[in-house]
Amino acid sequence: MYTALFLVQTLNGLQFGILLFLIAAGLTLVFGVMDFINLAHGVQYMLGAYLAVMFFGLTGNFVLALILALAAALVFGLLLEFLVFRHLYDRDHLDHVIATFGIILFLNQAVKLIWGAAPLSLPVPEALSGSVELMPGVLYPVWRLVIIGAGLVVALLLYVLVTRTRIGMLVRAGATDADMVSALGVDIRKLFMIVFGFGAMLAGFGGIMIAPILSVEPGMGDGILILAFVVIVIGGVGSIRGAFIAALLIGLVDTLGRAFAVDILRLFMSSSSARTVGPALASMLIYLLMATVLFIRPSGLFPAKGR
Incomplete structure (x- = not known):
C-alpha cells in the first residue's frame, strides 16, 4: 500500500514541480535579465486558464483552444509590457511591487x-481522459502524465533556446550584465519585450x-x-537550470511532505501529537528548504554567472 501511495505522490510531486517550473522559468528570466519584480506574473497564469476556457467554448476543440490561448497570452503579455512595464524599468523595486500589485x-x-466570480472548468481532451495502471489496482490519470511530459519537453526546448541560439546568448548576457549588452549595441528594450512576452506565454x-x-x-x-x-530563490536568479531543479525539488518536498509527514512523526511521538504537528510541519517544509539553501548558498543553487 505504501509503495503505491509513494509512487502516486511522487508523480503528483513531479507534476506540481513541472507546473511551478513553467511559471518560474519566465519569472526568473524577467527578474534576471530585466531586474524587474513582476508580482503580476501569477495573473498571467490565471489568464491562460481563462483564455483556454473561453476559446474551448468558442471552438469546441481543445488543441485549437490551446493554440489560441497561447497566442492570446503572448499578445497580452506584450501589451502589458508596452503599456505599463517598460515605463517602470528605470524605477526602483518598490515601484515595481506597487505597480504590479495594482495590476493584480x-x-x-x-x-x-x-467571466463571473463562479469557478469555471475546462474538460480534459477525450483521448486523454482515461487512466493508466501503474501497478495492480493503482490507476493514475493520463492527463497528469501529459502535464509532466509537456513540461519536460518545454524545459528541453527552453534549454536549447537559451544555450544554443543567438537570442539565448543575449538573454544570458543580459542576465549577467544588461548595461554592457546595451553598450555593445543590442536593443535592450526589444530584448526585454521578447523576454517578457515569452515569460507571459509560459505562465499562460x-x-x-x-x-x-x-x-x-x-x-x-x-x-x-x-x-x-x-x-x-532556491534555484538562483536568472538560471533556467536552477529554476527546473528547484521546481522539481519543491514539488516533491511539498507533496511527499504533506502525504507522509504524519506517518513519519508517528515514529517519534504519539499519534495525536503527530496529527497535530504533521500538517503544520508539512506546510513549512519548502520554506525550511529555502532557508537551508540560503544559509549554505546565498545566491541559490545555480545562479546566473556574474550574480
Whole structure:
C-alpha cells in the first residue's frame, strides 16, 4: 500500500514541480535579465486558464483552444509590457511591487466582470481522459502524465533556446550584465519585450495545462506566485537550470511532505501529537528548504554567472 501511495505522490510531486517550473522559468528570466519584480506574473497564469476556457467554448476543440490561448497570452503579455512595464524599468523595486500589485487587483476584478466570480472548468481532451495502471489496482490519470511530459519537453526546448541560439546568448548576457549588452549595441528594450512576452506565454501555458484539473477562478495565480518566487530563490536568479531543479525539488518536498509527514512523526511521538504537528510541519517544509539553501548558498543553487 505504501509503495503505491509513494509512487502516486511522487508523480503528483513531479507534476506540481513541472507546473511551478513553467511559471518560474519566465519569472526568473524577467527578474534576471530585466531586474524587474513582476508580482503580476501569477495573473498571467490565471489568464491562460481563462483564455483556454473561453476559446474551448468558442471552438469546441481543445488543441485549437490551446493554440489560441497561447497566442492570446503572448499578445497580452506584450501589451502589458508596452503599456505599463517598460515605463517602470528605470524605477526602483518598490515601484515595481506597487505597480504590479495594482495590476493584480485590476485583473482579478476584470476576470470577475468578464467571466463571473463562479469557478469555471475546462474538460480534459477525450483521448486523454482515461487512466493508466501503474501497478495492480493503482490507476493514475493520463492527463497528469501529459502535464509532466509537456513540461519536460518545454524545459528541453527552453534549454536549447537559451544555450544554443543567438537570442539565448543575449538573454544570458543580459542576465549577467544588461548595461554592457546595451553598450555593445543590442536593443535592450526589444530584448526585454521578447523576454517578457515569452515569460507571459509560459505562465499562460501552465494555466492552460492545469485548468482541466483545478477550478478556474479569480485569484488562482496568487498562491502559486509565492511558490514561484521560492523556486527562483532556491534555484538562483536568472538560471533556467536552477529554476527546473528547484521546481522539481519543491514539488516533491511539498507533496511527499504533506502525504507522509504524519506517518513519519508517528515514529517519534504519539499519534495525536503527530496529527497535530504533521500538517503544520508539512506546510513549512519548502520554506525550511529555502532557508537551508540560503544559509549554505546565498545566491541559490545555480545562479546566473556574474550574480
